[in-house]
Amino acid sequence: xxxxxxxxxDDEEGIRTVLAxxxxxxxxxxxxxxxxxxxxxxxxxxxxxxxVTDIRMPGMSGVDLLRxxxxxxxxxxxxxxxxxxxxxxxxxxxxxxxxxxxxKPINMDVxxxxxxxxxxxxxxxxxxEEHTSNLEALVERKSAQLVEVERRxxxxxxxxxxxASLEAFAANLDNMSMFNQMPMFVSIHNRNHEVVAINDHYRxxxxxxVGQKSWSxxxxxxxxxxxxxxxxxxADKAARRAEHVVRCINGNHHAVAVDTVPITASxxxxxxxLEFMVxxxxxxxxxxxxxxxxxxxxxxxxxxxxxxxxxxxxxxxLSSNARHKDGLGDLExxxxxxxIMHRASPCRDCPxxxxxxxxxxxxxxxxxTNRKGEQINALIWSAPIRDTxxxxxxxxxxxxxxxxxxxxxxxxxxxxxxxxxxxxxxKGLLTGIxxxxxxLGGGLRNKNDARVEDGFNDLQHLTxxxxxxxxxxxxxxxxxxxxxxxxxxxxxxxxTYTTMSAKAEAKNVxxxxxIAKNLGSFKGDASILxxxxxxxxxNAIDACNGNEPDAPGNVLFKITGDANQIAFQITDNxxxxxxxxxDKLFTLFFSSKGIAGTGIGLFVANEIVQQHGGNITVESEQxxxxxxxxxxxxxxxVQV
Amino acid sequence: MSRKILIIDDDPYIVKxxxxxxxxxxxxxxxxxxxxxxxxxxxxxxxxxxTLDLEMPNEWGPRFYRKMIQDPEHNNVPVIVxxxxxxxxxxxxxxxxxxxxxxxxxxxxxxxxxxxxS
Numbered sequence: 213x214x215x216x217x218x219x220x221x222d223d224e225e226g227i228r229t230v231l232a233x234x235x236x237x238x239x240x241x242x243x244x245x246x247x248x249x250x251x252x253x254x255x256x257x258x259x260x261x262x263x264v265t266d267i268r269m270p271g272m273s274g275v276d277l278l279r280x281x282x283x284x285x286x287x288x289x290x291x292x293x294x295x296x297x298x299x300x301x302x303x304x305x306x307x308x309x310x311x312x313x314x315x316k317p318i319n320m321d322v323x324x325x326x327x328x329x330x331x332x333x334x335x336x337x338x339x340x341e342e343h344t345s346n347l348e349a350l351v352e353r354k355s356a357q358l359v360e361v362e363r364r365x366x367x368x369x370x371x372x373x374x375x376a377s378l379e380a381f382a383a384n385l386d387n388m389s390m391f392n393q394m395p396m397f398v399s400i401h402n403r404n405h406e407v408v409a410i411n412d413h414y415r416x417x418x419x420x421x422v423g424q425k426s427w428s429x430x431x432x433x434x435x436x437x438x439x440x441x442x443x444x445x446x447a448d449k450a451a452r453r454a455e456h457v458v459r460c461i462n463g464n465h466h467a468v469a470v471d472t473v474p475i476t477a478s479x480x481x482x483x484x485x486l487e488f489m490v491x492x493x494x495x496x497x498x499x500x501x502x503x504x505x506x507x508x509x510x511x512x513x514x515x516x517x518x519x520x521x522x523x524x525x526x527x528x529x530l531s532s533n534a535r536h537k538d539g540l541g542d543l544e545x546x547x548x549x550x551x552i553m554h555r556a557s558p559c560r561d562c563p564x565x566x567x568x569x570x571x572x573x574x575x576x577x578x579x580x581t582n583r584k585g586e587q588i589n590a591l592i593w594s595a596p597i598r599d600t601x602x603x604x605x606x607x608x609x610x611x612x613x614x615x616x617x618x619x620x621x622x623x624x625x626x627x628x629x630x631x632x633x634x635x636x637x638x639k640g641l642l643t644g645i646x647x648x649x650x651x652l653g654g655g656l657r658n659k660n661d662a663r664v665e666d667g668f669n670d671l672q673h674l675t676x677x678x679x680x681x682x683x684x685x686x687x688x689x690x691x692x693x694x695x696x697x698x699x700x701x702x703x704x705x706x707x708t709y710t711t712m713s714a715k716a717e718a719k720n721v722x723x724x725x726x727i728a729k730n731l732g733s734f735k736g737d738a739s740i741l742x743x744x745x746x747x748x749x750x751n752a753i754d755a756c757n758g759n760e761p762d763a764p765g766n767v768l769f770k771i772t773g774d775a776n777q778i779a780f781q782i783t784d785n786x787x788x789x790x791x792x793x794x795d796k797l798f799t800l801f802f803s804s805k806g807i808a809g810t811g812i813g814l815f816v817a818n819e820i821v822q823q824h825g826g827n828i829t830v831e832s833e834q835x836x837x838x839x840x841x842x843x844x845x846x847x848x849x850v851q852v
Numbered sequence: 853m854s855r856k857i858l859i860i861d862d863d864p865y866i867v868k869x870x871x872x873x874x875x876x877x878x879x880x881x882x883x884x885x886x887x888x889x890x891x892x893x894x895x896x897x898x899x900x901x902x903t904l905d906l907e908m909p910n911e912w913g914p915r916f917y918r919k920m921i922q923d924p925e926h927n928n929v930p931v932i933v934x935x936x937x938x939x940x941x942x943x944x945x946x947x948x949x950x951x952x953x954x955x956x957x958x959x960x961x962x963x964x965x966x967x968x969x970s
Contacts (some may be wrong), residue, residue, distance in 0.1 A: 224914060226945065295912065316907065317937040639936035640863050643953040647869020650957065654876060670865060 216331050217241040219260040221251040221277065222293070223269040227318075231264075234320060240327070248272025252280055255288075261334045262327065264291045267301050267313075275301060278308050286575075287337055289330035293318065312621075319635070329621065340593060344573060344610060347512070347520075348595045351608065354509055357502050359600050360395075397458075397468070397489040401426045401442045403482055419461045426485075431465055432457040442485045445472040449482055458489065467492040519611040522597065523548055525568055527558055530606065539613075541583045548609070552580055563594035564607045571596050571604055580611070589618040637681060644674045669718050676715065680750075683743060684816050694737040694823060701731035701778055705771045708742045712749045712769075721756045721765035723749075728772045734846040736824050741844070744817035748782050748828075748840050751814065755786030755838065777826070777845045785837040855968060856880040858899035860890045860916065861934070862908040866953070870903060870934070873957045874964075887911040891919060894926050901964060904944070906935035917944050930967040932960070 218240045222228040225246070232242045243258060245251035248265075249272055255263065263281055267274035278290050292313035294302045302313045311333065312326045397418060398411040405426040414421075418429050427433055427440035433456070437443055441454050451473045457465050468489040475484040513520060519536040521529045527548040536543075543551040549558045558565060563574035573595045580590045590611045597606040648670035655663030709725045716723035749769060756765025763785065770781040821828050825845050832838035859870045862885045871881050882897045884890035886908055893899070902920075906913035913935065921927040933950035944950075949963040 226914070295907070635936075639953045640866065643869065643936075643955065644863065644865030646954050646957075647865055647872065650869060651872055654872065670868070674865060 215240040215327075216261045216334055217243070217258065218327070219243050219245065219251060219254055219258065219263045221245045221248065221263065221265040221269070221274070223247060223266065227266075231318070231323075235327075238324060248274070248277040248280075251277055255281055255284065259285060260288070262289045262291070262330045264293065264327075266293045267305070268295060275305055275308065278305055278310055282309055287334070289334050291326055291330055317635075333617075340591070340610075340612065341573065343516075344593050344595050344608075347516075347608065347610075348573075348597075350505075350509055350512065351597055354505055355597070355599070357498070357505065361498065361502065396491075397487075399487045399489075401485040401487060403446055403484070405437070405440070405443055405446070408484070417460050418458060426487075429458050430456050431459050441470045441472040442487060445474050445485050446482045449474050449476065455492065466494075469495075516610075517612075519613075521548070521609050522606050523564060523609055524606050527562075527564065536611075539582050540580075553578075554581070563592055564609055567594040567596050567607045568604055571598075577614075587615075588613050589615045638678070641674055641678045641681070645671065645678070648674055673715065673718055680743075680747070680813070684813055694740065696735055697738060698733050699736055699738050699741075700733050701771060701773060702727050704738055704742070705769070705780070708745050708749070709769055711742070712746060712753070715750060716753050716765075716767065719753055719757070719765065721753045721767055723753070724766070724768045726768060726770040731771060731773045731778065732846075734778050734844060736844060740820055741824060744820040745780055745782075745842060747813040747817045748842065752782050752784035752786065752838070752840070755784050755788075758787055759785070773846075775846075777843050780842040780844070781839065782842075783837065783839040788834040788836050788838055789832040790834050854878055854880045855900040856882065856897060857964070858890065858893055858897060858902045859883045860885075860887075860902060860908075860913070861905040862886065863905075866905075866934075873961065877961055879964075887913075887916040887919070890916050894920060894923075894929070898926075899929060901968060902929055902931045903934050903960075904931050904947075906933060906937045914944055917947075921946075932963055932967065934960070 215238070218235060220228060220232055220235070220242055221244070222231070223246055228244050228246065232244050235242045243254050243260065245254050248269060251263070251265065252272075254260075263277075265274045265277050269277075272280075274292055278292065281288050281290055286309070289311040290309075292302060292305045292310045293316060294305075294313050295316050305313060311330050314323055314326050395413065397414040399407055399414055399421075400409040402408050407421045407424050407426060407428075410418075410420070410422060421429060425437075426442035427437055430440065433439040441452060441456070445452055451471070453472075454470050456468055456470050458468050459465055469492055471488045473486045474482040475486060476482055514534040516533065517535065519533070519539055521532040521536055521543075523529055529543050529546055529548055529551070532540075532542070532544055540552060548564075549555045549562070553559055559576075559578070561576045561578075563576045566572070566574040573593065575594070576592050578590055578592065579587050582588055591614050593610040593612070595608045595610075596604040597608060599605050648667050650667075651663055652667030652671060655661070655665075655667055705725070705727050709723070713723050749767065752767045753765070756767065759765045766785045768781070768783045770783070772779050772781070818828060821842055821844065826843045829841045829843070830838065857874050857879050859867055859874070859881055860883075861867050861870070864885070867883050867885070871883065874881050882893050882899065884893050888911075890902075894902075904913045904916060913933065917931060920929070920931075930948045931944060931946070933944055933947045934953065934955060935950070936953040948967040951960055951963075
């Protein structure tokens with residue numbers, strides 16, 4: 213399979229070259245650029261469906277480039293490469309509609325997987341687009357045919373109303389121009405039963421019969437002149453309708469419906485007769501074709517796996533397909549923004565508004581609620597429907613449910629991030645462990661007790677961190693069932709405290725325990741809740757890392773409770789947090805600890821507490837430490 | 853006088869490890885945990901060799917290297933890359949050696965001696 217072209221942007225020459233070579237080996241056509249500006253120039257010329265860009269570059273940053281490219285061509289798949297400390301920027305990129313981001317160090321498997329997904333999305337988008345334009349063509353054809361039929365009906369009406377106004381017309385027999393456009397045989401006869409004028413269609417199919425007798429074109433007049441519609445109209449002075457067979461120039465015979473109308477002069481005598489003939493077979497064929505087309509169209513309309521509706525300029529839903537009714541309810545006659553989006557006014561980014569403005573197809577991605585009350589990620593496409601004069605009167609709206617795709621994508625993106633971030637973290641930890649063992653070994657050989665102790669403490673701390681990292685990953689990778697038991701609050705608190713006290717001591721932080729009396733018990737999963745509290749305690753201890761010697765680190769672990777819930781309070785006098793850090797605290801992969809944090813711990817701690825039906829509050833001031841309070845309800849009945 | 857090695861790494865445990873190994877082998881050491889500090893130490897301490905981590909907060913290793921070689925006084929100090937990144941041998945083309953974490957301390961010392969003796 214041939215791959216879609218890629219534009220690769222990175223200011224580091226080494227990385228750029230290696231990636232380009234690897235991608236070309238995989239069969240991707242690759243253009244490379246060393247800066248945002250160079251990339252934009254290449255993009256303008258090449259319109260690469262996939263762009264891969266580093267976030268940190270001098271001059272135009274990756275995010276600026278992303279924004280520019282999305283402005284030029286919103287359909288472009290842009291994959292961001294982010295460094296370890298770029299999680300903020302990565303989140304910002306997602307807001308600007310980046311398709312994916314991968315972290316340095318670049319794992320080629322993760323990278324090629326991201327590219328495959330980008331390719332898939334791009335291809336799917338193109339197919340959807342083709343699908344929509346096919347539908348549009350079908351709608352156009354159908355409308356054209358409808359208009360044709362209506363034109364015939366209109367001609368008939370015109371003809372029926374003509375009699376009254378034709379006296380003036382009779383004075384000017386040459387003027388057949390208005391009939392020339394009509395898709396039927398129109399002729400005018402005088403009271404001597406002679407053809408005096410015919411339209412172009414008549415002339416082409418039946419021959420120039422001007423001057424011939426009014427019955428000369430018919431092949432089925434058993435009684436000759438007496439059966440001739442024109443003659444009978446003149447005799448009766450009344451309009452009539454009949455069916456006859458005419459002979460064409462090419463020798464074929466056609467059944468026709470014949471309408472004749474007398475045009476009376478002022479003396480009340482019939483002056484002229486206007487005759488219209490419509491080829492019955494042609495009309496029948498047309499009706500059949502229309503029926504088939506309508507049927508096919510309806511089938512396509514109903515069976516396309518999307519919610520399709522036709523809306524007018526007020527966004528009234530004129531018609532909707534079966535899936536639309538099934539998924540969103542029968543909303544025909546209602547307003548799209550009211551009934552689907554639950555808004556008082558049209559959506560700001562509504563693709564239909566744009567389609568009505570410029571006649572092009574547009575798209576938008578949003579979240580809508582289906583009939584069952586479920587939120588679905590929806591890709592919305594719009595295409596214009598024009599009348600015969602080219603005016604856009606209605607628009608077709610196609611909603612595709614991409615919830616599963618998005619879910620999968622989110623999951624894969626976060627797994628990719630997780631892999632990148634933890635692989636690196638573990639390598640660092642392993643090296644640190646090597647170092648501690650080296651120190652321990654050296655101390656043992658030289659009988660240097662201080663060195664032995666130092667090495668041992670490091671080893672203890674590093675293996676503890678390794679264990680926690682692995683547990684965090686396991687917890688994230690697999691939702692585990694909670695093992696509910698009745699837990700004695702005081703014993704549980706003491707246990708948690710003891711586990712952490714060695715760590716605190718190693719870091720010269722004073723960890724104090726304050727358990728209120730008669731706290732009783734609560735229901736929960738002790739081991740998993742202990743790891744959540746441990747995580748917060750460890751963060752508190754780490755937060756005291758930078759404390760000055762005259763204000764040594766101090767962490768207070770205080771447990772109180774009332775009839776309904778237990779409160780585990782953890783207060784430190786460490787670095788504290790700014791507002792932004794506090795807001796993002798429980799987000800996956802957010803870490804303020806640089807290389808020392810994986811950004812999983814607090815995310816998992818929060819999930820655990822929520823699983824217990826509890827919540828965590830945070831107060832913090834930069835430079836003055838933080839207070840975390842974990843509230844856990846006592847009873848399962850109030851737990852989620 | 854013992855030769856001096858500048859250790860650049862943001863992980864304090866790894867800095868400690870490298871200090872142990874190098875001091876036990878008779879080297880003097882100085883350490884920096886970011887690019888800005890490292891550039892300052894480069895001028896002040898005039899190290900004979902540098903071990904350089906690639907991934908650090910703010911600026912990463914290759915940027916240190918680029919800034920270093922722009923300074924004619926220090927642009928020929930040999931650099932050994934020590935990093936967890938894959939494909940590290942490509943990051944700094946003129947590095948005398950590169951070691952992937954976790955590394956073998958014996959091999960690291962051999963590479964340092966070889967670079968200093970040549």
